[in-house]
Amino acid sequence: MRARGPLLLALTLLAATPLAAVTSPWHDDGPARVRLLSPWEAAPAAGELWLGLELALAPGWHAYWHNGGDAGYPPAVDFSGTAEVLALDLLFPVPERFDLPGDLVAFGYEESVIYPLRLETDFGTATAAHFRGAVSYVVCASECVPFTSPLALDLPLASQPWEATVDAARLAAARDRLPRPLPDGATVSPAPLATDTAGGTFTLTARGLPVPPTALFFAVHDLVELGRPERDERDDAVLFTVPYTWLDRSRTSEQLALAWTLAAGDGGWEGSSPLHLPAAARPATLPGGPAAIPAESANNGHSPTEPTRWPWFALAGVVGAGLLWALWPRAGEHPPA
Incomplete structure (x- = not known):
């Protein structure tokens, strides 16, 4: 009986310890580290499978949303080397805005980010999944640096899959940051x-x-x-x-x-x-010439089909000027006696 005590204690401690997921090691690129995050201790062999692309960023550096803004571009994951991956969606949590020098702006993430990966797989009767691929991404601070880094993950498969507690919770939190459809009534x-x-x-x-x-x-x-x-x-x-x-x-x-x-x-x-x-008002342009004067301006506010009307004082001034011209003495002439 005394021999069973330590065994029961060990089993109790094992049951109380969160299971560690099978997650790839970090690939260090300097200003950023990247890895595949797995919530699985043993994953399903076929159907929908969730993983995470995790980036850990050095202070002052940021990675990008699907619209990077004025600089940078979003990450792209390639699993073409894994034939059992039938489809892949890289999803983007809601970003932050970064105002950069020169009135530039970027949309993305700082410190760390987990991009959820939704895969459709079919590993058949295999007992393990061997993911092989690469990720292309860029990170920026005062300068932008692009990277292409390898991705590798070996994951046990089971007919009755089960998740690991800690990393499953981290991936679930990343999925909660994904934007949702509008709720009813909004x-x-x-x-x-x-x-x-x-x-x-x-x-x-x-x-x-x-x-x-x-x-x-x-x-x-x-x-x-x-x-x-x-x-x-x-x-x-x-x-x-x-x-x-x-x-x-x-x-x-x-x-x-x-x-x-x-x-x-x-x-x-x-x-x-x-x-x-809607259409904006645009000045008409003559072929090979300057912009035409709008009809309203050319006709002092009158319709182009309406004859131009002169004010009475302007007309009187024209008539008076003509009379003075007719009566004024010409050079070499004398006024009548």
């Missing part, structure tokens, strides 16, 4: 505000959210460049005013599908809303 409504020959401004109004959004981000758009949103709270709504500039100046109007992300706390919401940007 609305996001963009509307044009002002236009000029280069672009203009529009508003985006959010109503009915459980927490007021604190920041607004947009996906990259190939028709317009979007400026910094200005935030304002009005009654039960949060209103953002956004400047925009046409990337193609020949465009006069467009129906846009505006992909947006609203940040609140450690998470937020995302969606897409239609926005019609």
Whole structure:
């Protein structure tokens, strides 16, 4: 009986110790370290599988969202060397905004970030999954440095998979930071505000959210460049005013599908809303010549089909000048006696 005491104690301690997940070692790139985070002690052999791409950043450095802003680009993961990976989605938590020298802006993450990876796999009857791939990414501080780093993970498979406590919780927290669809009853409504020959401004109004959004981000758009949103709270709504500039100046109007992300706390919401940007007034240009004078200016505010009317005092002045010219003595002539 005395021999069973230490055994029972060891089993009790083992049961109370959180299981460590099978996670790849860090690859050190200097300003950043990167690895694959696994929540699994034994993973399913087929179907949906979640992993995490974890970056640990040196102080002052940041990594990027899917819209990096004025500098940088988002990470890209390649598992083409693992035939059993049938599909891969790299997902992006709600970002932060970084104001950089030279009036530049970046959207991304500092200190550390876990990008959730949603995979579709089929390892058949194998007892282990061997992930082999690479990640291309860039980190920036006062300068930007790109890296391409190897990714490798060997993961046991089981018909009855189970997760490890600690890393499963970390990956779950990263997934909670992913933007969600709008809740029932909430609305996001963009509307044009002002236009000029280069672009203009529009508003985006959010109503009915459980927490007021604190920041607004947009996906990259190939028709317009979007400026910094200005935030304002009005009654039960949060209103953002956004400047925009046409990337193609020949465009006069467009129906846009505006992909947006609203940040609140450690998470937020995302969606897409239609926005019609109206045509701006543009000066007509003659072929090979300067811009034509608008008809209203050329006719002193009158319609181009309306004859020009002279004020009475202007007409009297013209008549009087003509009479003086007719009666004034010419050179070599004498006035009549």
